[in-house]
Each structure stands twice: as structure tokens, then as C-alpha cells.
Amino acid sequence: MFDLKDVTFKSDGKHPKTLLDDITVSFPTGAFSAIVGHNGSGKSTLLKLLARKNKPASGDITLDRAALAGHGTRDFARKVAYLPQNPVVPPHLSVRELVAFGRYPWRGAFGRYRTEDHAMIDRAMEMTHVTEFSDRLVASLSGGERQRVWLSMLLAQDAPVLLLDEPTSALDVGHQRDILHLIATLKDDIGLTVIAVLHDIDMVGRFADHILALRGGRTCWQGDAQNFMRGDILRDIFQTEIDVIAVPGSTRFVSYVA
Amino acid sequence: MSPTAHLNMKRVFPRTPTILLGVLGLCCTGVLIADFWPFLQRGLAGQVILSPDETDFDQILFHYSTLPRLAMAFLCGAGLALAGAAIQTVLRNPLASPTTLGVGAGVEFALTIFILIAPASFAMFQEAFALAGGMIALGAVYLIAAKRGNATLWLILAGMIVNLLLQSGTQVLLLFNEQYLQSVFMWGAGDLAQNGWDATLFILPRVAIGMIAVLALSRPLDLLALGDDTASSLGAKVTILRLLILGFAVFITASVISAAGMIGFVGLAVPAALRIAGLTRSRDLMIYSVFTGGFALLFIDFMVRQFNGLGGDILPTGAATALFGAPFIILILRKARIMPGQQSDDQHSDQQIISKTGLSILLTVTLIVGVVFSLFTSLDGNGFAVLGWTSPWGDSSFDILTGRAERTFAAMICGAALAVSGTLIQRVGRNPLASPEITGVSSATALAIIIALAIFGVGQRADLMLIGAFGGIISLIVLLALCRKFTHAPHYMLLNGLALTAILGAIVRIVLTRSGTQTSMLLSWLAGTTYFTNMDEVMIVAGVTGVLLIVAIALRRPLELASLGTDQSVSLGLGISTFQFAMMLVAAILAAAATLLVGPLSFVGLMAPHLARVAGYRLAGGHLLGSVLIGVNVMMVAEWLARNMLYPQQLPTGLIAALIGTSYFLILAARKR
Numbered sequence: 001m002f003d004l005k006d007v008t009f010k011s012d013g014k015h016p017k018t019l020l021d022d023i024t025v026s027f028p029t030g031a032f033s034a035i036v037g038h039n040g041s042g043k044s045t046l047l048k049l050l051a052r053k054n055k056p057a058s059g060d061i062t063l064d065r066a067a068l069a070g071h072g073t074r075d076f077a078r079k080v081a082y083l084p085q086n087p088v089v090p091p092h093l094s095v096r097e098l099v100a101f102g103r104y105p106w107r108g109a110f111g112r113y114r115t116e117d118h119a120m121i122d123r124a125m126e127m128t129h130v131t132e133f134s135d136r137l138v139a140s141l142s143g144g145e146r147q148r149v150w151l152s153m154l155l156a157q158d159a160p161v162l163l164l165d166e167p168t169s170a171l172d173v174g175h176q177r178d179i180l181h182l183i184a185t186l187k188d189d190i191g192l193t194v195i196a197v198l199h200d201i202d203m204v205g206r207f208a209d210h211i212l213a214l215r216g217g218r219t220c221w222q223g224d225a226q227n228f229m230r231g232d233i234l235r236d237i238f239q240t241e242i243d244v245i246a247v248p249g250s251t252r253f254v255s256y257v258a
Numbered sequence: 259m260s261p262t263a264h265l266n267m268k269r270v271f272p273r274t275p276t277i278l279l280g281v282l283g284l285c286c287t288g289v290l291i292a293d294f295w296p297f298l299q300r301g302l303a304g305q306v307i308l309s310p311d312e313t314d315f316d317q318i319l320f321h322y323s324t325l326p327r328l329a330m331a332f333l334c335g336a337g338l339a340l341a342g343a344a345i346q347t348v349l350r351n352p353l354a355s356p357t358t359l360g361v362g363a364g365v366e367f368a369l370t371i372f373i374l375i376a377p378a379s380f381a382m383f384q385e386a387f388a389l390a391g392g393m394i395a396l397g398a399v400y401l402i403a404a405k406r407g408n409a410t411l412w413l414i415l416a417g418m419i420v421n422l423l424l425q426s427g428t429q430v431l432l433l434f435n436e437q438y439l440q441s442v443f444m445w446g447a448g449d450l451a452q453n454g455w456d457a458t459l460f461i462l463p464r465v466a467i468g469m470i471a472v473l474a475l476s477r478p479l480d481l482l483a484l485g486d487d488t489a490s491s492l493g494a495k496v497t498i499l500r501l502l503i504l505g506f507a508v509f510i511t512a513s514v515i516s517a518a519g520m521i522g523f524v525g526l527a528v529p530a531a532l533r534i535a536g537l538t539r540s541r542d543l544m545i546y547s548v549f550t551g552g553f554a555l556l557f558i559d560f561m562v563r564q565f566n567g568l569g570g571d572i573l574p575t576g577a578a579t580a581l582f583g584a585p586f587i588i589l590i591l592r593k594a595r596i597m598p599g600q601q602s603d604d605q606h607s608d609q610q611i612i613s614k615t616g617l618s619i620l621l622t623v624t625l626i627v628g629v630v631f632s633l634f635t636s637l638d639g640n641g642f643a644v645l646g647w648t649s650p651w652g653d654s655s656f657d658i659l660t661g662r663a664e665r666t667f668a669a670m671i672c673g674a675a676l677a678v679s680g681t682l683i684q685r686v687g688r689n690p691l692a693s694p695e696i697t698g699v700s701s702a703t704a705l706a707i708i709i710a711l712a713i714f715g716v717g718q719r720a721d722l723m724l725i726g727a728f729g730g731i732i733s734l735i736v737l738l739a740l741c742r743k744f745t746h747a748p749h750y751m752l753l754n755g756l757a758l759t760a761i762l763g764a765i766v767r768i769v770l771t772r773s774g775t776q777t778s779m780l781l782s783w784l785a786g787t788t789y790f791t792n793m794d795e796v797m798i799v800a801g802v803t804g805v806l807l808i809v810a811i812a813l814r815r816p817l818e819l820a821s822l823g824t825d826q827s828v829s830l831g832l833g834i835s836t837f838q839f840a841m842m843l844v845a846a847i848l849a850a851a852a853t854l855l856v857g858p859l860s861f862v863g864l865m866a867p868h869l870a871r872v873a874g875y876r877l878a879g880g881h882l883l884g885s886v887l888i889g890v891n892v893m894m895v896a897e898w899l900a901r902n903m904l905y906p907q908q909l910p911t912g913l914i915a916a917l918i919g920t921s922y923f924l925i926l927a928a929r930k931r
Contacts, residue, residue, distance in 0.1 A: 051829065053828075077829060078831070084825050088688075090821045090822055092821070093877075097877070098822075101818075101819055101830055104815070104819060104831055104832065105830055105831035108831075109812075110815075157830070
């Protein structure tokens with residue numbers, strides 16, 4: 001889906017800092033890719049490059065083998081849905097009105113919302129369990145509830161690619177599991193491609209198919225979940241005393257800090 | 259990384275202020291040498307200072323005009339800069355100053371009232387009166403902002419509102435007393451021209467007393483910088499201290515303004531610049547402010563004198579200072595990176611979602627009843643007089659009716675145009691405090707119109723309207739360019755407005771001191787009268803407003819989307835920058851059209867959208883309609899009041915609307931925490 005070749009990114013200003021250096025990676029179609037790394041390793045920056053919020057200093061990024069910059073704004077919005085880390089919370093919109101904006105790329109400024117649009121909105125709200133908040137103001141919800149509403153909007157957008165910047169950072173463990181489980185299921189059912197920045201190593205090990213680890217703006221490791229959950233690799237990525245133990249009665253591993 | 263570097267930089271005693279002061283000092287030495295040169299050549303310098311040769315015209319002129327002017331410039335500059343430094347430190351707000359917080363306007367207003375009304379025997383109370391005016395203005399500003407934890411944004415906004423209101427109040431007073439116009443204006447524009455030592459001897463002891471007092475209090479002032487809680491736990495009587503220092507600062511300001519008129523921006527720019535240059539301790543800051551401010555005004559005044567030459571003062575110093583100073587604050591802000599106070603995003607989170615149909619119908623009914631009432635009823639000297647179709651006046655009643663209709667509709671259309679303009683700016687700028695008046699669009703429009711009218715003699719109202727719209731659009735583009743890189747755009751919006759309003763004020767004063775014939779028309783237009791409108795213009799503006807309102811409502815979906823912020827709007831497929839630009843353009847055209855009809859003053863563009871939002875019109879379409887209804891209603895009421903309140907005197911509609919707007923904000927400030 002997304003292919004990056006020798007991508008670098010520099011910050012603005014008089015003394016540009018290289019935030020991403022020489023990233024070459026190919027995010028597989030129809031898979032759940034996770035981007036991990038320590039704070040300031042360039043995870044969000046990379047995701048913003050994919051979402052076209054940042055422009056690379058050099059290198060090529062392609063989406064469906066076409067240059068990223070070549071897509072029109074509406075066209076791109078129909079293909080790629082992006083959830084930033086701290087989306088602006090509109091003070092006056094109700095949950096349903098916000099989720100309905102997911103249909104904007106398809107209907108534009110003047111197009112009438114048809115029955116299938118409303119069905120899509122309802123389904124997205126049901127999947128993320130926000131139907132009960134439907135008529136409440138987004139601003140009145142808690143952080144975790146808001147996060148589910150945003151996700152709901154992204155699902156209503158009906159794009160084949162989801163870019164999620166820490167989509168579960170404000171969720172309790174139950175909702176984290178629910179949301180990631182939902183994303184994983186959607187990926188299997190309708191073939192979504194998901195690229196997410198995630199912090200929780202165990203959730204990554206449980207749900208991700210493909211993992212890209214960054215350290216100091218460089219690719220530090222990439223591979224699948226099986227190989228990711230290994231003490232030496234985690235120690236290398238996060239530079240801290242961390243190890244894994246086997247889950248009894250399973251082939252999986254979970255992490256713990258020493 | 260960078261914060262540490264920043265801290266390290268501040269530890270060493272900064273050299274920049276010293277260099278700045280040195281350069282200014284050298285400049286002023288140059289000024290002195292230039293002024294003294296003819297006498298130095300002849301070795302008469304000492305003589306001309308102490309006892310001039312009464313037979314030599316040059317010596318007399320120098321001794322009684324140039325020399326006191328130099329002294330005055332230094333004293334005024336020093337006093338204002340010190341007052342500014344003190345106010346900034348006390349309020350812990352780098353944008354506070356005598357001018358931005360309305361002290362100057364308050365003193366000016368009080369003095370104007372005093373000059374016009376008070377009998378000559380009261381002259382001894384003039385100073386107390388000026389002082390009270392300044393304190394009351396500062397108090398009002400402080401009260402509005404204090405409820406919001408003195409957030410910089412609110413302090414500046416409140417200052418702006420109080421400033422505009424008092425200035426227009428002064429202008430209206432002058433309107434009714436045209437015989438004093440020229441002289442009061444000359445004084446109001448900050449005139450340093452002297453014809454003796456009286457004024458200098460008047461302010462010297464006052465400024466000196468004020469300075470000594472403020473400087474003596476500089477150590478406790480440092481304590482205040484730590485915050486109220488820390489300061490009081492260290493044993494400082496915070497409230498008394500604060501009042502004392504503010505009182506002395508206002509005293510200095512009032513003395514300077516009484517003697518020399520409004521001299522803006524020295525009090526803001528000098529201490530702010532010094533602080534950015536690295537002076538943080540209040541005693542250093544104040545001592546440097548005294549000298550830097552004095553030298554700066556001395557130098558500016560010298561430059562101004564070179565322009566003035568023979569034909570009297572073309573460019574009053576105070577107005578010129580504002581011209582120099584206004585762009586400077588934008589620069590300061592870009593350097594200083596002052597973060598605004600806590601912007602509460604969740605302000606309306608407890609708001610209920612309710613249908614606004616009832617309210618809309620009520621507003622419409624009020625509107626219709628109001629229009630009929632306003633057209634047929636008026637107050638004359640004896641009370642209510644109803645104008646009927648079959649009245650004893652016969653045919654003339656129809657003329658009266660058309661005349662009234664013209665003005666009422668003009669006001670209402672302006673209300674609608676400003677409401678739409680304000681709603682668009684608030685929504686697209688995602689800033690509930692933005693409005694055509696606050697962001698300077700109205701000021702820029704007025705500025706363009708005044709320059710075209712007074713300097714280039716453009717007389718056609720249609721041309722003026724185009725020129726005005728052009729001015730408004732340029733200011734918006736400048737604004738957008740300034741705000742582009744900053745997430746905390748509200749600040750820059752306000753500052754743009756502040757700077758443009760200040761420039762407008764300066765130009766207006768300059769123009770008004772010059773042009774005799776058009777002065778009173780310009781004045782009343784600036785205060786927002788509908789007196790000069792005619793039906794054709796009203797129709798044109800109505801057409802433009804109608805079309806643009808429909809366009810805006812048709813675009814309500816992307817307008818709503820814009821409230822999600824740039825990133826999200828683009829993610830959802832809206833080309834936001836083009837859209838924002840187009841909407842701002844629409845807003846500027848509307849503001850310009852309205853400004854041409856009723857002048858730049860009314861706060862409808864700020865108030866109507868705000869009120870509509872508070873009343874519960876949430877979504878873009880409803881918000882537009884709601885604020886139009888509110889705006890039209892407010893302007894209708896304002897226009898009726900303006901026509902009838904002081905019958906047969908006519909007050910400017912814009913001023914009444916501004917009064918309503920200011921009271922609204924005062925109530926809002928008093929009620930909401």
C-alpha cells in the first residue's frame with residue numbers, strides 16, 4: 001500500500017534538525033502495521049508524512065504506486081483516513097454531527113446525504129459503541145469516549161487506509177482491547193490497511209501483523225509480532241531493562257520491566 | 259534543549275539594553291548638537307540656556323520654544339515609559355501599558371469633559387479629574403480581565419473596548435462643541451510644541467514625584483512578579499502594593515497627558531522592548547525605561563520637527579509615535595512568544611442541545627414590531643409622537659417616513675452585514691473573540707476611506723466603498739500572513755487590530771487637525787452615524803449582504819468542518835486554505851460595506867455572533883441566521899435610540915451600538931467566571 005524509499009524529514013527553522021533519516025519501508029496492504037519506538041523517535045512524524053501533513057525533505061513516498069503528492073485533496077481523503085494525536089475538539093458539535101463529517105469526502109459541500117450515508121454513519125457509531133452518546137456534545141464526553149467518537153468518524157469515512165496516532169492512549173484496558181480488536185476484525189473482514197502508532201508493547205504483540213521500530217529517527221527493527229516479542233529486541237528498541245515471559249498455555253509472550 | 263539555552267542566556271547580564279540605550283543616547287546627543295549648533299558656533303550656548311538676549315529673535319525662539327520642547331519630550335517619554343514598565347510588572351502582562359489599557363483614553367475623556375463643562379473656577383480640580391478618569395478606565399479594564407485570571411488576551415481585549423468607547427465618547431462630546439474642535443484635537447494628537455516653560459515646570463515635579471515613588475517600590479514589585487500567593491507568603495501586602503504602584507503610574511500618565519496630550523506607545527514599546535532584550539529585574543527595567551523612553555521620544559520629536567518646518571505642526575508628535583509604535587507591537591509579539599491565557603475549549607460543554615426555532619421566531623417578531631415602532635414613533639421634546647398616515651402634517655409625513663426608513667434600514671443592513679462578517683471570522687478563525695472590529699478590518703476600511711477622502715479628494719461614495727473594501731481585504735491578508743505560522747492565532751488577530759486601530763487613530767487625528775471643512779462630517783461618520791446614507795447605497799449594501807449571506811449559508815457544511823481545525827479538515831478532503839481565504843474575503847467585503855454606511859465603531863460584528871452562540875445557535879447555518887437576527891435587532895434599537903435619545907440632537911448609531919456592546923461584555927464579565 002504505502003511504500004517509502006530513503007525518506008528523510010527535517011524540522012523547519014534556521015537550524016533544521018533531521019527528525020527522520022533514510023527510512024525505507026513498505027507497509028503491507030490489508031495488514032495491521034504498528035509503529036513503535038521511544039518518545040521523540042519520530043513515530044508521529046512518520047505518520048504525518050503518510051497523512052501528507054508533513055512533506056519529506058527527500059525520498060519518495062508512494063500510495064498505490066502513485067506519488068503521494070499526486071492525489072487530489074478529496075481523492076486522498078477517500079483513500080486515507082487520519083486521526084491525529086490531539087484532534088481539535090469542536091465545542092458545539094454533537095457526536096452524530098461529528099461522525100457525519102466522515103461522509104464529507106464523498107458528498108462534498110453541497111451533496112445531499114443519502115440513505116446509505118446515514119446507514120454508514122449509524123454502523124460506524126455502533127461498531128465503536130458511541131450510539132448512546134449520539135445527541136450529546138463531543139466536548140462534554142470524557143477523553144476515552146471522545147477517542148471512540150473520532151474513530152467512529154474515521155470508520156464512517158470508509159477509506160481503505162486508516163492512519164492512527166495513538167488511538168488508544170486515553171482508553172482503559174477494556175476499551176483498548178475492544179478498539180484494537182475491532183480494528184483487527186475490520187482489517188480481516190473488509191481488508192482495511194491500518195497503520196498505527198502504539199505505545200503498549202503487549203497490545204502490539206497481540207494485534208499487529210507488521211511492526212516498524214524507530215530509534216532516534218532511524219529504522220531500528222522491522223518484522224512480525226512473533227519475532228518482536230523477544231527480550232533482546234525490545235531492549236534494543238527501547239534501551240531499557242525489559243524482558244518477556246511466555247503466557248502459560250499459549251505460544252505468546254508478554255513483556256515486563258526489570 | 260532550547261529552554262535551557264534560553265535560561266542560560268538570561269543569566270548573564272544582557273548587553274543589548276545597554277547598547278540600545280547607548281545608541282539612543284548618541285542619537286540624542288546628535289539632536290542636541292544639531293539644535294545648539296548655531297549658538298555653539300558663536301559661543302552663546304550658555305547664554306541662550308540661562309538668559310537669552312531679548313533682542314535676538316533666534317535666541318528667544320530657542321529659549322522659549324525649542325529648549326522647553328526638548329525638556330518636555332524627555333520628561334514625557336521617561337514618564338510614560340516608566341508608567342508602562344510599572345503597569346506591565348504589576349499586571350504581569352507584557353502588553354499592558356497606559357495606552358492599551360485605556361488609561362490615556364480615560365484621562366483624555368475626563369479632561370475633554372472638564373474643558374467643555376467645568377466652570378473656570380474649578381481649574382484647580384482638573385488634575386484630580388484627569389487622575390480619576392484614568393483610574394476609572396483602568397479599573398473597568400482590570401475588572402473585566404480579572405474575572406478571567408488576567409489572561410493577556412482578555413486584558414488587551416477589554417482595554418481595546420474601553421479605549422474605543424472612550425475615544426468615541428470624546429469625539430461625540432467634541433461633535434456637539436465644534437468651536438473647540440481644532441484646539442482640543444491638536445492637544446489630543448499629542449502636541450509637544452511649547453511657547454514657554456510653564457508646561458515643563460508643570461510636569462517636572464509631578465513626573466519626578468511619580469518616578470521616585472515607583473522606583474522606591476521596585477523591590478516589592480519584584481516580589482509581585484513571583485505571583486500573588488508567593489508574594490503574600492513573603493510578607494507583601496499585595497493588594498495595597500498593587501494599587502499604590504498603579505496609582506502612581508496613572509498619576510504620571512495623567513500629568514503627561516494633561517500637559518502634552520495623547521502620546522501613545524512609548525509606554526508600551528519601550529519597556530516591552532527592554533524586557534525582550536533581557537532585562538527582567540524590575541528595578542533595572544525601570545531605570546532603563548526612564549532613560550530609553552526619554553531619549554526615544556526626544557529623538558522621535560526631533561524627526562517630527564524636521565517635517566513640520568514653517569507652516570505649523572503638520573504631524574503632531576503623539577500621533578507620529580503611534581505610527582512608529584504600532585507596527586512595533588507586532589514585532590514584539592513575534593519575538594516575545596507570549597502565550598495566551600488558558601483558552602477554555604470546553605467552555606460550552608454543559609450546554610444543552612435545544613431547538614432554536616422558538617427563539618428565532620421571537621427575534622423575527624421583535625424585528626417586525628420594532629421596525630414599525632421605530633418608523634412611526636419617535637420622542638420629541640414632549641414625549642412620544644406617533645406618525646400616522648393621516649397626520650396633520652399631510653404630505654410631509656411621507657417624507658419623514660422615507661427619511662427614517664433610509665436610516666433605519668441602513669442601520670439594520672449594517673447589523674446584518676457585520677453579523678455575517680463576524681460569524682465567518684469567528685468560525686473560520688476558530689476564535690470566539692475575533693470580529694471585523696477587533697481584527698482591524700473595520701479600522702483598515704475606515705483608514706483607506708479617510709485617506710482617499712481627505713488626502714486624494716475622492717468624493718464618489720461608490721469609489722470610496724471600493725477603496726474601503728480594498729483596504730479591509732489587504733488588512734485581512736496581512737493578518738492571515740501574520741497568523742499563518744502560529745497556533746495561538748487569537749493573539750495576533752487582536753494585535754493586528756490593536757495596531758491598525760492605533761494607526762487609524764493617529765491618521766484620523768492628523769487628518770482632522772488639517773482639514774477644516776470635512777472634519778465634522780468625518781467625525782460623525784467615524785462615530786457611526788447613518789445620517790449621510792441614501793436609499794441607493796442602502797440597497798446596494800443590502801444586495802451584497804443578501805447574496806453573500808446566501809453563499810455563506812450554502813457553504814455551511816465546509817464552514818462547520820473548518821471548526822475541526824486545519825489538519826482534520828484537510829484529512830476529510832476540504833482544501834482549507836483556499837476556503838479560509840475565500841471566507842475571509844467575503845467577511846472583509848461585508849465589513850467594508852457596513853463600515854461605509856455606519857463607520858468602523860459598532861461592536862455588532864463581535865457581539866452578534868457571540869450572543870448567538872451563547873444563546874445556543876450551534877451549527878454554522880443556524881449561527882449565521884441567529885447572529886443576523888440579533889445583529890439587525892441590536893442595530894435597529896441602537897438607531898432608534900440614536901435618533902431619539904437626545905432629540906433634537908442626533909447621536910451616532912455606531913456609538914450607541916458600541917455602548918450596547920460594551921455593556922454586554924461588562925455584564926458577561928461580571929457574570930461568568
